Amino acid sequence: MTSLPAIGICLANVADPLFLLDTNICVYLLGGNAEPVRRRVEACRPGELATSTIALAEVMVGAETLDAVAEAEHLFRLVTVLPFDRPAAQTYAGLPFRRGSFDRLIAAHALSLSLTLVTNNERDFKDVPGLIVENWARA
Secondary structure: OHHHHHHHHHHHHOOOOEEEEEEEHHHHHHHHOOOOHHHHHHHHOOOEEEEHHHHHHHHHHOOOOOOHHHHHHHHHHHHHHEOOOHHHHHHHHOOOOOOOOHHHHHHHHHHHHOOEEEEOOHHHOOOOOOOOOOOOOOO
């Protein structure tokens, strides 16, 4: 995660986000080997990026070492974490149901805030009506 501090320059104080980062995009940023994702993130203007408390939970469950936890906490200080609130829950209730899928919660969160979801997992979101998805992991 050598260039992550540079990302902080463009992510401070999210006011009006345009994009919601999915869990896998956060993991790519932490892994340090996702140059296309990093370039897109670094090209963003202040306030354009956010993520969900759902993605935060998934990343933190996967952070198995103290170093990984520290890096994840650093990322989530740079990218605003938006609470999964009542409008997101109500949106979730209207989506096609898929048991055991955090992706549906993240999709509902993006929809409830009218944000574009950034993911490398387009397949799991293709049947969500009205969701705009971008894949920044492609070169």
